[in-house]
Amino acid sequence: MVGRENQHRLERLENGQWKTDPASERVRELDEKLVRILGMDYEAFTRAILLPQGQFDLFLRGSDKERRATLVALYGLESLGEMAKRVAERLKALVEKKAALEGELKALGEVCEEELERLEEVLAQLRKDEVRLQEEIQRAKKDLEALRGLEKKFEELGRLRRRKESWERAQPEMETLSRQLEQAKKARALRPYVEGLQALESDFSEAQAQLQQTQNRLGSLERRLAELRREYQPERLEALKGQLAGIEALRLKEDALKRYGGRLDLRHPAPLPFDEDRMQFLREAEGLFKQKEQAQDRLAQAERRLEQARRELEEAQKKREALQKEIETLKQQGQEKREAHQKAEAWLEAERVRQGLAQYHPHLRPGEPCPLCGQTVDRLPPRPEGGELERLEREVKSLKDELDRLRERYATQRGHLKGLEEALPNLQKQLEEAQGSRASAEDELRSLEARLWGLASLEAVQEEQQQRLASLAEELHRATQGKKAEDLERRLKDELKHLSTLEKQVMQAEEELRHLQNEERGASARVETQAKQLEQQRAVVQALLEAAGFESPAALEQAWMEEEELVAQERRLEAHRQEGLEVSTRLRPLEEELAGQSPVTLEQVRAQEQKLQGLEMALREAQRTLGAKEAQLEDLRERLKRRQEALKEKAELDQKTDLWEKLAKDLRADRFPDYLLERYQRGLVRRASELIQALSQNRYTLELARGEYQVLDRWTEAQRPVRTLSGGESFMASLSLALSLSEHLSQGRIGALFLDEGFGTLDAESLEQVAGILETLPTQGRLVGIVTHVETLAERLPARLRVEKSPKGSRAYWD
Incomplete structure (x- = not known):
């Protein structure tokens, strides 16, 4: 029993330690393993x-x-009754199986070896006919294949002659296409020169337009630079940089004022000079005063917990002593009651025996057997006198009830004592922890008082902080004229930014002016150079066109073919040439092979096909007959084999049936159970x-x-x-x-x-x-x-x- 839930667990001893067997997790598996271990x-x-x-x-x-x-x-x-039932069922099954075998033997009838031999002779003749027909079919297939081959050759001869006539009709068109392809190739060779001339003309126009655009931009930039120089003031820019350099010091002082809790409008009738180190010391002292108050509170709490722990421990010790005394008293009372109960039971049992013997005293006769023990009575014992049996029974019951009550009270108090003894170490530990907490709080408080030596109070520290912060606030007000350092810095930076932007714009405009002037001189030189190149290229292109037979660039464009079209036309021309070569190569040998032979007709091929179909039909019929006879032979063999097996099974069933009938008779008459019981x-x-x-x-x-x-x-x-x-x-x-x-x-x-x-x-x-x-x-x-x-x-x-x-x-x- 583990907790309140029934559990089954099997353990085995391994290396001196008890380990739980995995079979404990499943009840059925555990039961099977216990049966294997115990053997029952x-x-x-x-x-x-x-x-x-x-x-x-x-x-x-x-x-x-x-x-x-x-x-x-x-x-x-008890299982013998079930055994008799199973024996009867087994005997019934054997009888039913025997009857089924007899019915099967009757259905099989008479099967003889002579019928089997006659059927095998018929099958041998059918197999010979099958081989003959297969040979005739092979010869007919060869003749049909030869006719079909000759037919295909005459068909191929007709196709080749028709292809030759078509090739000859297309030959003039192919010659014209050849001349067009030649002109297209010349046009593709001269076109780069024409395109080069066109590119030069385009570049010359673009150079002229770019020169005009550069001249316009140069005039606009010169006017804008004159306006920037009038607005830009270099002296004011340097003055602003000097003013911004002192802003950082003002910001640091302003940050210190905020960090220590001061304001820009703070004033004091008796200000003190501001000192960063002194202010840091005063701030730390303020925190130490607060820590001192908290430490005093913790010390008071520790003393209260210590006092409570002492009271609880003393009360538990007093309860333990009282329980120990009560348990000892209960133990003595229990022993006394048990001895009294045992004596009362002995008196009660003796009184019961005496009263029981008194009932048999009238039946005792000297010289006759005792009705209790069977021994011969030599002389009569004295007649027992009546006793107080009921009073002794009440006394035994009363003592038994009182003894049970004492035992129950003893067990209850023992449980309370055990729980109290288990709790005492925890109470002692709580007392020791409370003492340690109080000592820690006292040490902390003494450390804080030592660090605050020389300071009067928290209020004096806070007053000195206000005096020094008021001095710093007045200094910042004079430097910023009552404004924040951030606002002053923002105004100066905005003006500085504007002048710096003007300075950059002037420098950029001057740099851009120099760049445009250089660009204008380069553009003028390119226009002059491209004009000379254009005149030279026009003369060269005209000479090339005349040499190739083109009157003008327009005639060249008319003869032009794209790369895909040119390749496609060349492939078409090459395919026409290959077609003529292939037809002449294949037609000549075929005409020589078929010279003097008559063409094969469709009727000749069909007649040979019909002959082959007739032979194949005769073969299928012979194979069908052969298959039927083979199935008949196989069925005859199976029936003969099954008849022999059934006769053997019937003989075995006869023996089994006799044995089970004898066993059923023995079980029904209880002879076997009587033998086992005896x-x-x-x-x-x-x-x-x-x-x-x-x-x-x-x-x-x-x-x-x-x-x-x-x-x-x-x-x-x-x-x-x-x-x-x-x-x-x-x-x-x-x-x-x-x-x-x-x-x-x-x-x-x-x-x-x-x-x-x-x-x-x-x-x-x-x-x-x-x-x-x-x-x-x-x-x-x-x-x-x-x-x-x-x-x-x-x-x-x-x-x-x-x-x-x-x-x-x-x-x-x-x-």
Whole structure:
């Protein structure tokens, strides 16, 4: 049980440490692994390892029918009924399968080897006919292929002759195209010269326009430069630069005034000179005064926490001492009540025995067997007198209730004491932490007072700050005439910027003027040079046109062809030439090959195709017949094979059916269960007899006679039924049977055994005898656990695991 949720966990010991097995995460997998480890499932475990309360006493004294039902449940023989049902189902399935085989054999009929041989002879002849037809088809295909080849050659001859006639008709057009291509190539060669002349003419026009534009820009720039020189003042520019150099010092002082909380309009009747270091010192002192107040508050809080921690610790210690005294008192009272309860129970049990014997006193006769023990009565015992049984029962109950109340109070107070003892270290730790906090606060306060030595108060520090800031404010007011340094700087910078801009504009205009003057001289020289080049190029182009047969540039443009068109026409001309060459090359050999041969007609080809189709149809019919006969032969073989297999299966089914019919008959008559129960019970009694002999110091042995358990007393050599045994003797016999059955069911796979018997119903004498039996129990190395509520029996066991209930739940611990 972990927390409030049921959990199953399997652990294994590895290298001295317990580790959780992965199978613990899934219940089904964990159950399967436990079955593999233990060699038994849950039902077998509860039968062999945990012996339930009162079951084996009933088994010992019950009737033969009751013992039979108990053994069937313990050995799991209930499954024999299911086994009989499954055997009947298996027998029914075998009978149905046998009937189906007989029906199949009847359907197969009579199949003989002679019919199979006749069908194989027919198939051999059909295969010969198939080979003959395939050979004739191959010859017909070769003849058809030869006719089709000759037909294609005559068709090719006609196509080549038609291509030759078409080529001859296109030849004049191709000659004209050849002359056009020649002129186009000349035009492409001369065109760069014409384009060069046109480019020169265009450049000359652009140079003239650029010269005129440069001259216009030069006149405009000269007028603008004259206006800038009239507005520009170099002396004022230098004066402004000097004034701006002192602005930085004013800004630093203004920043200091703001940093220490002053204003430009601050005044004081007794100002002091401004000192940056002194002001920094005063500001730090102001912060230290505030830290001192905070440190005093922390010290007061630490002292309050310390006092509270002391009170809580003292109260907890007082509660612990009171609980310890109360627990000791409860322990003494519990021991006294337990002793009184045990004595009262002993008196009550003795009174019950005395009252029980008093009921049998009238039935005792000297010389006759005792109805309780069966021994012969020699003389009558004195008649017991009546007692106060009801008063003793009330006293035992009262003592038991008071003892339970004391135990519950004892457990509750022990829990409170444990919780208090766990809390005391934490309270002591809180006290020590509070003491440390107070010491830290005292150290901090003394450090701050040492650093503030020589300063009167926070108000004196703040007054001196105001005096020094007032002096700095007056100085700034005189320098800026009541304005901010930022505003003064902005006005001076704006005027400086304007004059600086004028200065740059004058310099740029002068530089641009020099550049335009140079540009105007260069443009004039280019115009003169291009005029001379243009005249020379015009003479050269005219001479080239006349030499190529072109009257003018317009005639050259008329003969011009684009690169794509020129290439396409050349390809067309080349394709025409290749066409003529290919036709003449292929036509001459074909005419020589077909000279003197008659053309193949379409009727000749169709006649040969029909002959081939007839042969192929005859082959398909022969193959269809052959396939049908082969399928018939295969079916005949399968039927013959299946008939032989069915006969063999039927013989095997006959044997199985006889075996399962015998097994079903045995199970229906309970002969097999009776055999198992008799064998199990004899082995059980034999082992139980060995155990009771060991437990009784060789006095008793057990026997099974006519379905009843008998005990043989070797001291008196008398045999009597087990129901005549006393309480202790009956427990010894039941325990021997339980141990025998546990050994048989577990088969030594688990070294443990747990007895859950009703020891509380035994009288004092029987209980003493049972305790002696358990102490001498032959465990053979196994762990034997006794589940009991009898305190006197538990105290005689070597190790005790106690389970106690309380309002908080159950608790288990080793005593």
